[in-house]
Amino acid sequence: MKRVVITGAGTINALGHSVAATLDAMKEGRCGIGPLEFRDVDRLSIKIGGQVRGFEAEGRFNRQQMSLYDRFTQFTLTAAKEAISQSGIEFHGELSAKSGVVLGTAGGGVSTWDDNYRSVYEDGKNRVHPFVVPKLMNNAAASHVSMEFNLKGPSFTVSTACASSNHAMAQAFQMVRSGMAPVMVTGGSESMLCFGGVKAWEGLRVMSRDACRPFSANRNGMVQGEGAGIFVFEDYDHARARGAEILCEVIGFAMSSDAADIVMPSKQGAARAIAGALQDAQIAADKVGYINAHGTGTAANDKTECAAVADVFGPHADRLMISSTKSMHGHLIGGTGAVELLACIMALRDGVIAPTIGYQEPDPECALDVVPNEAREVEVEVALSNAFAFGGLNAVLALKRI
Amino acid sequence: MSIQDKVIAIIAEQAVLEPSDVTLESTLEDLGIDSLGLVESIFAIEEEFDITVPFNANAPEESDFDISNVAAIIAGIEKLTTETA
Numbered sequence: 366m367k368r369v370v371i372t373g374a375g376t377i378n379a380l381g382h383s384v385a386a387t388l389d390a391m392k393e394g395r396c397g398i399g400p401l402e403f404r405d406v407d408r409l410s411i412k413i414g415g416q417v418r419g420f421e422a423e424g425r426f427n428r429q430q431m432s433l434y435d436r437f438t439q440f441t442l443t444a445a446k447e448a449i450s451q452s453g454i455e456f457h458g459e460l461s462a463k464s465g466v467v468l469g470t471a472g473g474g475v476s477t478w479d480d481n482y483r484s485v486y487e488d489g490k491n492r493v494h495p496f497v498v499p500k501l502m503n504n505a506a507a508s509h510v511s512m513e514f515n516l517k518g519p520s521f522t523v524s525t526a527c528a529s530s531n532h533a534m535a536q537a538f539q540m541v542r543s544g545m546a547p548v549m550v551t552g553g554s555e556s557m558l559c560f561g562g563v564k565a566w567e568g569l570r571v572m573s574r575d576a577c578r579p580f581s582a583n584r585n586g587m588v589q590g591e592g593a594g595i596f597v598f599e600d601y602d603h604a605r606a607r608g609a610e611i612l613c614e615v616i617g618f619a620m621s622s623d624a625a626d627i628v629m630p631s632k633q634g635a636a637r638a639i640a641g642a643l644q645d646a647q648i649a650a651d652k653v654g655y656i657n658a659h660g661t662g663t664a665a666n667d668k669t670e671c672a673a674v675a676d677v678f679g680p681h682a683d684r685l686m687i688s689s690t691k692s693m694h695g696h697l698i699g700g701t702g703a704v705e706l707l708a709c710i711m712a713l714r715d716g717v718i719a720p721t722i723g724y725q726e727p728d729p730e731c732a733l734d735v736v737p738n739e740a741r742e743v744e745v746e747v748a749l750s751n752a753f754a755f756g757g758l759n760a761v762l763a764l765k766r767i
Numbered sequence: 768m769s770i771q772d773k774v775i776a777i778i779a780e781q782a783v784l785e786p787s788d789v790t791l792e793s794t795l796e797d798l799g800i801d802s803l804g805l806v807e808s809i810f811a812i813e814e815e816f817d818i819t820v821p822f823n824a825n826a827p828e829e830s831d832f833d834i835s836n837v838a839a840i841i842a843g844i845e846k847l848t849t850e851t852a
Contacts, residue, residue, distance in 0.1 A: 432807065492813055495806040 369599035375447025378592030379415030415590030415695025435474030465518035469529030469553030471699030526753035529699030552703035554593030577669030579689035590695025594703025617646025623757025654745035661688020
């Protein structure tokens, strides 16, 4: 088995258009959530979100690219460029033939669906642009990354709602660990912040109208975000041989299915994924210093997640730190695990723990150290990243300082 | 603008050329327009003239619409716009 390390990271989200800007915002505990701005927002009852601002796609992509890139693809390519450029890898020959890209998204080209449904239903048009299908398909982003960076190995898209990017990164990790691929580009993206995307979420009545306050007793729901997080996962020996800068090591993962309910989370399913990741990483529970929580800010998730952590870690649950950065960037749905992995990297590499902001009242059902409101400087050896999706599909990654 | 000028403008935009670089004898291949570029051009033509072009990308040679060069495309559109009117 190969050791797997991360040698490149890229992002765009409501907190910033780069990893550096995002980590600065997390250190400051800055909130990227604000009033939504798009057509027909006045017809929504939920009017806030973690929207990416100041992103001028027209300046980055040419006309032909614009006709093929949905916003989720634009985010992906922007983050991939940052990650791959940081890694310093160029894909040629055998490396290109074996390396691939596995990404997560829940909705794919949601705004392309939205715009074109509007055009044929509301505006009564009988013709749509010929590229609607290749623009909206869930694998569009992965395919464009493969074309842009010459990745000819295993490439596909994983769609498991809010766990999509954790499942994707787990796949990429397995491929590098097994020796199947020397390098994998992985992560995820989402862009559902359009009228139809938010309207669908409103229907569930789990959205907050004012703020995302994970673990706080007065929390009142989740807030959607958008953006992408992309990473370069690389065989440790390959990275060392070329003198690459290593951000951290990926040491294990686990996936589980609740097999219980289509929306309500299960403590047992979450606990099995967390415990499974520790077992896969062959690491003792008390080595874990930080968990990036799924922490959606809903009543159901946060208490179930805290109970699962308490079950797996026992007395050590009171000593570790667990925070939800969704309080700052919102819930990126299929891309959320990817952006949240950055908080794990910051904890391991920089010794800075991102806070759970918006925290106002302790909840006895979430009685863990949730790093309320202010970042903390603590050295951490091992971090976990949780993702628990609708449909009861869970994926947890374990990372280690290097 | 005549039908000819409008079609040439659409094709030129697709080929990222000046309209003056597009001649009646030019083929789509000469202009560097691939199959995706062709369906996008046909979409733009349909939008511009409010017509339906009988073109099937699976079997271009069997379509009742000649795309062998710019002149043929213009002739086909002139015929379709007359039928619509």
